[in-house]
Amino acid sequence: MRITGDSVRAIFNKLSRLYNVDDFNWRKYHVTYNRQIMDITNEFTLVLSKDEYQIVEGKILLNSMLSPLHPNHKLLYETIYRLNPKSVLEVGVGGGDHIHNLHLLLPEAKFYGVDISQNQIDLLLHRHPDLKNICRLAVADVTKKDVLNTFGKVDLVYTQAVLMHVRRGNRHILALKNMFNMSNYVVLMEHWARHNFFDDITRIFQERDLLWPELNIYKNDSGEQVLMILSRKELKEFSPLRSNEELLKYIQKKGDVVLRK
Numbered sequence: 169m170r171i172t173g174d175s176v177r178a179i180f181n182k183l184s185r186l187y188n189v190d191d192f193n194w195r196k197y198h199v200t201y202n203r204q205i206m207d208i209t210n211e212f213t214l215v216l217s218k219d220e221y222q223i224v225e226g227k228i229l230l231n232s233m234l235s236p237l238h239p240n241h242k243l244l245y246e247t248i249y250r251l252n253p254k255s256v257l258e259v260g261v262g263g264g265d266h267i268h269n270l271h272l273l274l275p276e277a278k279f280y281g282v283d284i285s286q287n288q289i290d291l292l293l294h295r296h297p298d299l300k301n302i303c304r305l306a307v308a309d310v311t312k313k314d315v316l317n318t319f320g321k322v323d324l325v326y327t328q329a330v331l332m333h334v335r336r337g338n339r340h341i342l343a344l345k346n347m348f349n350m351s352n353y354v355v356l357m358e359h360w361a362r363h364n365f366f367d368d369i370t371r372i373f374q375e376r377d378l379l380w381p382e383l384n385i386y387k388n389d390s391g392e393q394v395l396m397i398l399s400r401k402e403l404k405e406f407s408p409l410r411s412n413e414e415l416l417k418y419i420q421k422k423g424d425v426v427l428r429k
């Protein structure tokens with residue numbers, strides 16, 4: 169049998185489920201993450217530059233010489249652009265590309281970022297030294313209550329490939345509660361097979377664990393990927409999401425095609 173990085177990861181994922189731990193040891197994760205960024209750079213444009221894209225009818229169009237944006241990143245950016253929040257918190261900032269890119273798209277918005285790992289924040293500052301002046305950053309665990317006090321309330325909070333890896337106990341639910349209770353919108357771009365996000369979120373709302381008076385659940389479907397939008401108020405411009413199955417639409421059973429990073 170050929171041993172590949174993917175097969176080692178698949179075994180580790182099975183073990184992490186069995187032993188009830190997150191997918192990664194977050195203290196050491198920056199080494200793996202850095203390698204993944206290098207790999208993915210060959211295929212996708214990760215960092216937007218001012219003169220290399222246009223926005224046409226809410227869609228990001230890159231100059232034709234560039235590799236495309238990752239479809240998940242593109243959908244995330246276009247969704248947040250459309251919601252046009254005044255302040256944005258990214259949970260699990262990693263290398264900071266998303267905040268950098270979103271700041272270009274929404275220059276008026278205030279940006280905040282948290283990550284459980286100081287090493288990831290260091291990596292972010294190395295990759296994007298300018299973010300020091302653009303956004304407020306903190307080391308914080310989103311599953312802990314005091315993350316609410318780190319920056320106070322924001323308009324929108326999002327994750328990209330974070331909660332899918334939070335597997336120990338039901339900590340992804342604690343994270344969701346915290347994210348809801350500090351914002352007006354929660355946008356999730358995750359691997360939809362890792363948790364039953366739709367049922368988990370509707371349950372915590374029914375159990376009255378959310379400070380929101382109402383919960384509106386929407387999807388944004390790009391034709392390649394689906395993203396989940398939770399909103400305090402009704403949104404006319406997005407389609408309602410009615411079941412977890414709708415999130416699983418593009419997930420192929422074979423291979424982990426949805427999100428690697």
Ligand SMILES: C[S@@+](CC[C@H](N)C(=O)[O-])C[C@H]1O[C@@H](n2cnc3c(N)ncnc32)[C@H](O)[C@@H]1O
Binds near residue numbers: 263
């Ligand atoms: C797979 S990486 C994704 C990083 C980034 N969102 C991206 O798309 O490149 C997951 C990130 O979530 C962070 N993370 C994991 N658990 C966390 C927690 N409980 N609270 C805050 N950040 C967390 C990790 O340190 C890591 O930077």
